[in-house]
Amino acid sequence: MPLGTAWPQDWREGHFALRIQGEDGPMAIALAKGEAFDMTPAFGTVSAWLNDPHPAAAIRARGEKLALDAEALLTDGRLLSPFDLQALKACGVTYVRSMLERVIEERCRGDASQAEAVRAEVRGIIGDDLTSLRPGSPEAMALKQNLVERGWWSQYLEVGIGPDAEVFTKGQPLSSVGSGARIGVHPDSAWNNPEPEVVLAVDSQGRILGAALGNDVNLRDVEGRSALLLGRAKDNNAACAIGPAIRLFDEGFTLEDIRQAETTLTIEGTDGFRLAESGKVGAISRDPTDLVAQMIGPHHQYPDGAALFLGTPFSPAQDRGEPGMGFTHKYGDVVHIASPRLGALCNTVERTDLCPPWRFGIGALMANLRQRGLPRA
Numbered sequence: 001m002p003l004g005t006a007w008p009q010d011w012r013e014g015h016f017a018l019r020i021q022g023e024d025g026p027m028a029i030a031l032a033k034g035e036a037f038d039m040t041p042a043f044g045t046v047s048a049w050l051n052d053p054h055p056a057a058a059i060r061a062r063g064e065k066l067a068l069d070a071e072a073l074l075t076d077g078r079l080l081s082p083f084d085l086q087a088l089k090a091c092g093v094t095y096v097r098s099m100l101e102r103v104i105e106e107r108c109r110g111d112a113s114q115a116e117a118v119r120a121e122v123r124g125i126i127g128d129d130l131t132s133l134r135p136g137s138p139e140a141m142a143l144k145q146n147l148v149e150r151g152w153w154s155q156y157l158e159v160g161i162g163p164d165a166e167v168f169t170k171g172q173p174l175s176s177v178g179s180g181a182r183i184g185v186h187p188d189s190a191w192n193n194p195e196p197e198v199v200l201a202v203d204s205q206g207r208i209l210g211a212a213l214g215n216d217v218n219l220r221d222v223e224g225r226s227a228l229l230l231g232r233a234k235d236n237n238a239a240c241a242i243g244p245a246i247r248l249f250d251e252g253f254t255l256e257d258i259r260q261a262e263t264t265l266t267i268e269g270t271d272g273f274r275l276a277e278s279g280k281v282g283a284i285s286r287d288p289t290d291l292v293a294q295m296i297g298p299h300h301q302y303p304d305g306a307a308l309f310l311g312t313p314f315s316p317a318q319d320r321g322e323p324g325m326g327f328t329h330k331y332g333d334v335v336h337i338a339s340p341r342l343g344a345l346c347n348t349v350e351r352t353d354l355c356p357p358w359r360f361g362i363g364a365l366m367a368n369l370r371q372r373g374l375p376r377a
Contacts, residue, residue, distance in 0.1 A: 003266060003336040005074045005179040005244050006344035014253055015056045017046050017201070017210070018245035019080040019178070020073060025368040026080060026360075030059040031070055031245070037063030044375035045365070046246075047085035047304045051203050056248050074180075074244070081176035081242045082212055083201070085304040085362065088176055088240060090197075090216055091291050092159065092166040094284050094311030098195075099160035101315040102223075106154055110224030112191040115317075116324040125152055135285055136163030155227055165286055165294045168230060170216060170309060171240045174365065175358050179243035179345045183217055183335065184352035186236050191221035191328050195312040196265045196337040198258060198281055200288060201246045203305045206296045208288065210248040211258050213337050213345040215241040216309050220328075238355035242307060243345045253341060258288065263339045265314050270332040273320055279313030 008014070012034035020027050028039040028046045042062040043049040052058045073079055093099045103122050108114040125147075133140050140161040147153045159166035177183065185192050199214035217240065223233035247253055259282050267275040288310055296302055316327040329349050338344035369375070 036068035090309035102156035105224030110221035182350040184238035189219040
């Protein structure tokens, strides 16, 4: 069966926020217990809707019921990223595996040919069983001191086991793409990978409202040259995919379901290459509530809310070519990220300059809504 976008098997029992491309412009759509509602007349944007005190209750109270075939949306090309005006934020180095791989990138200076040798050296000194180490704890600080004395401290270990999480801007509002879209890899990069992650929907008050799946596409060679090139490694055309929808918390789906979730990554290339891995969200070194608290609060606000990537438990290292060279994308790769309660996000890899350019920004959205006389409330 070909890889593709999918709703969760129990989607008719939950509440979801999504966006589709309508005839006149983007539409904010709700799915509630299998029924579809148009939230655009009341709110205009998903951001405004999710900033309502009770987003799930607002679906039937303020939404306009639609005769919409939700299953058809998976294949008709109308699905957009479910986030619009929210800030696109991301956490890095929140899993031991990704932390060690970032240290390896740094030691390699972005040269993939050195990765296997450096990987063995890093694990020989640090080990790979740091799962019980709580960031910022006395034990973590003792490890930090030991590494400093041995000349092996790293900026990635600082955010991996230190008190402060890495929280960065992945992209600008409205720049993410949805399931079914092409995702971009810069043609100058020779070492890159997908970063499958759970993405939290956070409102302006810091409430966690639900979650979606995301792909924080990363250029490993660029970031490995210098962490100051993070923007060049992360914020590229079509390099942020989110979907298929935000599953809202309700009586049947809570933050605990996210903590217990397992995600799968499948990559199929036109060259016959296939990779399949799984990862548990619960292996994260910092609780999602801690990451949200470090992102938003008295010292920093997001009035339109935020999408927060939690970090990835994946770092594909399976050799694709010569032994020891590890994994990197090839154009045409189909990347499939799935989790039972969140559905499946599916995208095809393309050059960033051959993906559709991002032209519909905040100004265009405001003009479009004004032309349509929305929101009406």
